Amino acid sequence: MSALAPLLRGVHVPPTVGQAKPPSGRTPGKTAPSIETFDQIVDDYQRRLYGFALRMTGNREDAEEIVQDAFVRAYRALGKMSLEQRSDLRLQPWLYTITLNVTRNRLRTKRPTNVALDALADPDALLRESHEGPPRPETIVEQNAEVALVERALLQLPMHLRAAATLRFIEGRSHPEIAEILHQPIGTVKSHVHRAVRILRRILGPQIGRIAPEGAPVHALS
Amino acid sequence: MRCRDVETLWDEVRGDCQESVKEAVDIHLRACPHCQELYEQFEGVAYCLSCLPKPEPSCDLSKRVVEHIALIKARERTTPVVLTSAQTPIGRLYVGFKEDKIAYVGIDTGEAFEAVRARVESRLRRPVVAGEAPEWLSRTLDQFFSTWQVDDRVVDIEDLTPFEQAALRAAAQIPPGEVRSYSWVASKIGRPRAARAVGQVMARNPLALLFPCHRVVDAQGDLHNYGYGIEMKARLLKMEGYTARKA
Numbered sequence: 001m002s003a004l005a006p007l008l009r010g011v012h013v014p015p016t017v018g019q020a021k022p023p024s025g026r027t028p029g030k031t032a033p034s035i036e037t038f039d040q041i042v043d044d045y046q047r048r049l050y051g052f053a054l055r056m057t058g059n060r061e062d063a064e065e066i067v068q069d070a071f072v073r074a075y076r077a078l079g080k081m082s083l084e085q086r087s088d089l090r091l092q093p094w095l096y097t098i099t100l101n102v103t104r105n106r107l108r109t110k111r112p113t114n115v116a117l118d119a120l121a122d123p124d125a126l127l128r129e130s131h132e133g134p135p136r137p138e139t140i141v142e143q144n145a146e147v148a149l150v151e152r153a154l155l156q157l158p159m160h161l162r163a164a165a166t167l168r169f170i171e172g173r174s175h176p177e178i179a180e181i182l183h184q185p186i187g188t189v190k191s192h193v194h195r196a197v198r199i200l201r202r203i204l205g206p207q208i209g210r211i212a213p214e215g216a217p218v219h220a221l222s
Numbered sequence: 223m224r225c226r227d228v229e230t231l232w233d234e235v236r237g238d239c240q241e242s243v244k245e246a247v248d249i250h251l252r253a254c255p256h257c258q259e260l261y262e263q264f265e266g267v268a269y270c271l272s273c274l275p276k277p278e279p280s281c282d283l284s285k286r287v288v289e290h291i292a293l294i295k296a297r298e299r300t301t302p303v304v305l306t307s308a309q310t311p312i313g314r315l316y317v318g319f320k321e322d323k324i325a326y327v328g329i330d331t332g333e334a335f336e337a338v339r340a341r342v343e344s345r346l347r348r349p350v351v352a353g354e355a356p357e358w359l360s361r362t363l364d365q366f367f368s369t370w371q372v373d374d375r376v377v378d379i380e381d382l383t384p385f386e387q388a389a390l391r392a393a394a395q396i397p398p399g400e401v402r403s404y405s406w407v408a409s410k411i412g413r414p415r416a417a418r419a420v421g422q423v424m425a426r427n428p429l430a431l432l433f434p435c436h437r438v439v440d441a442q443g444d445l446h447n448y449g450y451g452i453e454m455k456a457r458l459l460k461m462e463g464y465t466a467r468k469a
Contacts, residue, residue: 042287050279064283071287075294150270169271174237193233200267209262211269 032086035079041091042071048092048171049099055166056103058155066106070099096171096181100163107159153203157196164189165196223250228257232264299381303346304353305339308360311367312431312458318342318350319359323378326350327429329450345428346381370398370462372432379429385413389423390433399463401439417441425449431458 318326
């Protein structure tokens with residue numbers, strides 16, 4: 001693997017990739033999800049689902065409404081399930097699926113938005129993530145422009161490829177988990193992930209291969 | 223291994239695929255600068271995506287969701303309305319009651335019981351079952367037909383929207399034997415431009431007679447319309463002692 005080693009060094013591999021961790025969802029021994037404990041479910045998953053919806057829509061307001069709607073649907077559905085169904089339910093993939101369905105419905109009825117993407121690249125987020133004190137203003141602008149570039153590229157993908165890429169590289173889900181969320185065969189998931197990466201590579205240009213993983217995130221794109 | 227195969231295997235060799243596959247890819251990469259460059263670019267894409275900031279939702283999102291769900295819980299309508307019939311001075315009525323309050327009154331027009339039951343169920347969005355009239359119900363109805371005025375404590379309109387409730391309560395303030403216009407009701411509830419909406423509420427009044435939608439007429443004083451026929455509206459008003467100004 002020596003040839004691969006320099007490629008992988010320092011590259012952030014999403015936590016669930018290549019690890020023996022069981023697909024997330026129901027933890028054995030834990031009680032079945034129910035409407036009585038729903039507040040906790042909301043608390044546990046709102047950030048994750050929001051992040052996913054945001055990457056899928058590119059719009060904060062839409063993402064929040066999608067998350068709200070998804071939770072309401074989940075609540076109604078849980079209320080109609082038997083204990084047995086709830087025990088068998090794998091909560092996390094199920095919630096992703098609902099969120100994705102709500103997103104699809106919403107984007108279908110809404111014309112493609114020319115989102116104010118700059119609103120996404122949040123300078124505060126960069127400040128929070130910086131370990132070396134506040135960056136100089138020009139760095140923020142530069143990094144924001146790069147983040148916006150990647151965000152815009154992602155939004156250019158067709159919906160199914162965007163879902164696959166977001167789940168794989170942003171949410172860090174494994175192929176089997178994505179297959180479960182999207183109700184697709186694993187082969188289809190792999191092919192969609194691959195097509196998404198190919199298209200993104202084309203959009204972002206060949207210099208994407210020269211990014212320096214150590215140091216500033218998403219740098220050297222310009 | 224061909225370049226095409228190596229390319230499609232990229233995401234798999236990052237994970238836990240077979241060691242032999244990894245080795246085959248590795249051998250190919252060492253000899254193929256093109257694929258090596260491609261892998262670097264794919265890695266770059268994956269890296270960029272993984273580095274995208276993870277914006278936080280508004281701090282009250284969780285609270286809003288929980289509140290929304292609390293609202294749904296509160297709206298869950300499980301207590302059934304018991305539907306029965308009663309003989310009254312104006313004829314047979316269908317009366318629905320929920321616990322100790324009346325939630326539905328309709329004049330029997332000869333419609334099949336099941337049809338009425340289904341209609342009430344969809345109007346109140348609550349299960350409706352057939353049942354016997356309790357003793358208090360006939361007392362309450364007797365009381366009503368002696369005064370033509372309803373005691374607010376014996377009726378239940380909580381299944382209706384706030385606007386509907388307000389409009390019906392305003393209509394209940396019209397004294398027996400008198401009429402007011404739709405726009406009068408609308409002004410009374412602080413929505414002067416909502417006369418037509420008031421008309422809709424009166425048309426869908428689930429508590430006929432008790433909430434006297436028959437006392438609401440159009441701006442010209444014409445009886446306009448009534449769910450049980452305009453003749454019934456005239457008859458009810460006559461029973462209350464109303465004499466039409468218009469011939």
